[in-house]
Amino acid sequence: MARNTLTGNMLIAQSGGPTAVINQSLVGAVLEAKKRKQIKKIYGALHGIKGILEEDLVDLGRESVKTLEDVADTPSSALGSVRKKPTPADCANIFKVLQKYDVRYFFYIGGNDSAETTHIINEEARKAKYDFRCYHICKTIDNDLRENDHTPGFGSGAKFVASAFMGDNLDNRALPGVKINIVMGRHAGFLTAASALARVYPDDGPHLIYLPERPFSMNQFLKDVKGVYNKRGRCVVAVSEGIADKKGTPIASLFIKEKDSHGNVQLSGSGALGDLLAGEIRSKLGISRVRADTLGYLQRSFPGVVSSADAKEARTVGREAVKASVGSYTSGSIAIVRKAGKKYAVSFKRVPLKNVAKETQHMPAKFINKAGNDVTKAFIDYAAPIVGKLPKIGRLKGVRVKKKK
Numbered sequence: 001m002a003r004n005t006l007t008g009n010m011l012i013a014q015s016g017g018p019t020a021v022i023n024q025s026l027v028g029a030v031l032e033a034k035k036r037k038q039i040k041k042i043y044g045a046l047h048g049i050k051g052i053l054e055e056d057l058v059d060l061g062r063e064s065v066k067t068l069e070d071v072a073d074t075p076s077s078a079l080g081s082v083r084k085k086p087t088p089a090d091c092a093n094i095f096k097v098l099q100k101y102d103v104r105y106f107f108y109i110g111g112n113d114s115a116e117t118t119h120i121i122n123e124e125a126r127k128a129k130y131d132f133r134c135y136h137i138c139k140t141i142d143n144d145l146r147e148n149d150h151t152p153g154f155g156s157g158a159k160f161v162a163s164a165f166m167g168d169n170l171d172n173r174a175l176p177g178v179k180i181n182i183v184m185g186r187h188a189g190f191l192t193a194a195s196a197l198a199r200v201y202p203d204d205g206p207h208l209i210y211l212p213e214r215p216f217s218m219n220q221f222l223k224d225v226k227g228v229y230n231k232r233g234r235c236v237v238a239v240s241e242g243i244a245d246k247k248g249t250p251i252a253s254l255f256i257k258e259k260d261s262h263g264n265v266q267l268s269g270s271g272a273l274g275d276l277l278a279g280e281i282r283s284k285l286g287i288s289r290v291r292a293d294t295l296g297y298l299q300r301s302f303p304g305v306v307s308s309a310d311a312k313e314a315r316t317v318g319r320e321a322v323k324a325s326v327g328s329y330t331s332g333s334i335a336i337v338r339k340a341g342k343k344y345a346v347s348f349k350r351v352p353l354k355n356v357a358k359e360t361q362h363m364p365a366k367f368i369n370k371a372g373n374d375v376t377k378a379f380i381d382y383a384a385p386i387v388g389k390l391p392k393i394g395r396l397k398g399v400r401v402k403k404k405k
Helices: 022-033 048-053 065-072 088-100 112-127 154-174 190-198 218-232 272-285 308-325 377-387
Strands: 008-014 039-045 057-059 103-110 133-138 178-183 208-210 235-240 290-294 331-338 346-351
Touching: 008 022, 008 048, 022 039, 022 065, 022 103, 022 308, 039 048, 048 088, 048 103, 088 103, 088 112, 103 112, 103 308, 112 133, 112 331, 133 308, 154 178, 154 190, 154 235, 154 308, 154 377, 178 190, 178 272, 190 208, 190 235, 190 377, 208 218, 218 235, 218 272, 235 272, 272 290, 308 331, 308 346, 308 377
Parallel strands: 008 039, 008 103, 103 133, 133 331, 178 235, 178 290, 208 235
Antiparallel strands: 039 057, 331 346
């Protein structure tokens, strides 16, 4: 890689939904930047591009290594986050701030919307002939970024989901009934699918899994639940918040109208979908003990449920972004690529910003069963090494004592 002689300051920010490992990426980038002679001061913008526009910055170069390492192990966005799509006027003002602080290296940690923002800023810089390096650092528990085998945040989010379903399955086994959990996932069902990792014994839940990649039919849903309930006397169900009918209309959108600045319906802000499904089961199937929970924001920043692979890879993408920026590439996004072979291993590569921006990817067909209500072994093999070790679950042998005459 050719040596880059561009010298100046660095600015880094976080955007979109927080994760359990997003600060690993932040710290990975900051510590790598401290090694580079091209990078002088290291600024952090509070609450993403909002902080840039308001010049609400902190000097990350003055933070000790110990403080940074403590922050790296702490969930959620240490710099604060934002959901804001920049307008042309915003971009013009952003450049004024970049120039004012002699920022030549810009890093934005986030998902596809954040990648789009990074791409917009980079294009505006190119038009203005402003010489600087612009990088997106991948992050999203939804695991839906293109070019990536998986993304930082997913492994820990999936570990939380699997652990939550392990507990719910035990609860449901002790007090039988129907339990529904609504899991994050607007267009991609990876996180909801991770609930399948909760299964230890053959009769463990979730017994049914519904993903946004397959059209949702209420009649078929009720038939599926009835079949499991009649067989096992109980049923645990995982449902993605983004399930949609055959026309592509999200079921939850019929009840929720709130949208963010990118035009996305706020699907995680309500328990309406779970209440709807639970109500249908009670009224149509006559099952009295039916409960529904929306896992919501708990999935994103839960302490103590962090995948070791996720934390390590999140640190690496931050580090690799800085390495690429001081090399020959002026912009890009760092993607995680799985290496071929039975043993789990990954590599990291720079990809063009436009390849990651805005659009998302979905669960491959091979990960979803034919009936559209469960996952396949191929998904389990894919997700298990990313999530890592889960809690051990024991069970009594249940040798029955003969009744005395």
